[in-house]
Amino acid sequence: MKTFSLERQINMKKSVLINVSYIVEVEGENNEALNKLLDKITHSISENVTINSDVQLKWEGTSSVELDEKNVNCGRCSNCGGWVTDREKPNYIEGLCDGATHDGKLLCDECLPSDHRWAFSLWY
Numbered sequence: 001m002k003t004f005s006l007e008r009q010i011n012m013k014k015s016v017l018i019n020v021s022y023i024v025e026v027e028g029e030n031n032e033a034l035n036k037l038l039d040k041i042t043h044s045i046s047e048n049v050t051i052n053s054d055v056q057l058k059w060e061g062t063s064s065v066e067l068d069e070k071n072v073n074c075g076r077c078s079n080c081g082g083w084v085t086d087r088e089k090p091n092y093i094e095g096l097c098d099g100a101t102h103d104g105k106l107l108c109d110e111c112l113p114s115d116h117r118w119a120f121s122l123w124y
């Protein structure tokens with residue numbers, strides 16, 4: 001009975017989705033140039049990755065979103081200037097640094113007071 005249980009644990013597989021985010025700065029308002037650059041970038045990063053003979057990552061998908069502060073839940077941290085999404089407002093962006101509005105200022109998880117719900121913590 002115990003052997004069966006161990007064997008079952010060894011053969012159990014879990015599927016994990018790993019998201020990796022990049023931010024690219026593009027000069028100008030030319031959408032055609034932006035789209036060409038995004039096509040080139042996404043083509044370059046959308047492939048399988050081999051870590052070693054035991055670990056091979058199968059590419060699953062790539063997406064991008066323009067960080068438009070007026071229309072998307074994002075902005076610059078008032079303290080450090082990094083891009084951040086407000087986790088306490090609707091439509092936060094997965095993959096962007098978590099943050100929240102504190103005393104009227106948008107702050108990233110590293111700049112929020114340590115006792116804030118969205119402050120960076122190693123103890124999730």
Ligand SMILES: [Zn+2]
Pocket residue numbers: 077078079080081082107108109110111
């Ligand atoms: Zn910050």
